Amino acid sequence: xxxxxxMIMALGIASVMTGCGSATxxxxxxxxxxxxxxTGRVVIENIMARRSVRQYKDYPVGxxxxxxxxxxxINAPNGMNKQPWAVRVVDNPEYINGVTEVFKxxxxxxxxDPGFKNMFRNAPTVIFVANDxxxxxxxxxxxxxxxxxxxxxxxxxLGTCCLGSSAAFIQNVPEAAEYLEKLDLPEGHKLLYCIAxxxxxxxxxxxxxxxxxxxxxx
Ligand SMILES: Cc1cc2nc3c(=O)[nH]c(=O)nc-3n(C[C@H](O)[C@H](O)[C@H](O)COP(=O)(O)O)c2cc1C
Numbered sequence: 077x078x079x080x081x082x083m084i085m086a087l088g089i090a091s092v093m094t095g096c097g098s099a100t101x102x103x104x105x106x107x108x109x110x111x112x113x114x115t116g117r118v119v120i121e122n123i124m125a126r127r128s129v130r131q132y133k134d135y136p137v138g139x140x141x142x143x144x145x146x147x148x149x150i151n152a153p154n155g156m157n158k159q160p161w162a163v164r165v166v167d168n169p170e171y172i173n174g175v176t177e178v179f180k181x182x183x184x185x186x187x188x189d190p191g192f193k194n195m196f197r198n199a200p201t202v203i204f205v206a207n208d209x210x211x212x213x214x215x216x217x218x219x220x221x222x223x224x225x226x227x228x229x230x231x232x233x234l235g236t237c238c239l240g241s242s243a244a245f246i247q248n249v250p251e252a253a254e255y256l257e258k259l260d261l262p263e264g265h266k267l268l269y270c271i272a273x274x275x276x277x278x279x280x281x282x283x284x285x286x287x288x289x290x291x292x293x294x
Contacts, residue, residue, distance in 0.1 A: 122231050129235030130197040132274030137201045148228035152220040155213030161221055164204040164259045175255040197237045199272030206265040218268050225271055235276030243267045
């Protein structure tokens, strides 16, 4: 049985057990427990349903929607609350298509793919995440920020794809320097990855995970 189905069953059992031991529990507490269990189930289903999306509908994502994703992102746990990140959102087709033209010249084979529209897996919005390397936990913190964004997006019916290669291209390829500059990153920050965001035009199946990599230690 899939791990997440077991977790959902466990939540159900926890709910029954709470109900059994609730002779003195008020109706309000019982209702609140049920809400907690339901919320838990929804959160777990959301986590398990998220997949990297690489095809998007043509229409844009509203900035209010993206703003909410960013709020979720910056509320991620981070070492000593240093918030060692700089986050930039680009939804301007001129930027996206402009840097894609540079990418196409350097990667003609990838650009020849009939499904290729832009170098961000065809997404209309891209969230760039840069870290402050002077903070020792900055890469971890930036990763947690990104997962918050991607899970919030999933909950709102949006698709996402974390992209290391697109960020590396903009960070390292001299021909793309103008686009790195446009991101207006603070001194010393390094572009770590970006997140493609858009309304999904595909529903990829889950890729297999290796459960043997995790274990309890007695
Ligand atoms: C740090 C990082 C970098 C990634 N870079 C790319 C990338 O450059 N291109 C891409 O298509 N997917 C990229 N991905 C997405 C992974 O391929 C994907 O998360 C993985 O295959 C698992 O699939 P899932 O997200 O659908 O569960 C990246 C993911 C992470 C976490």
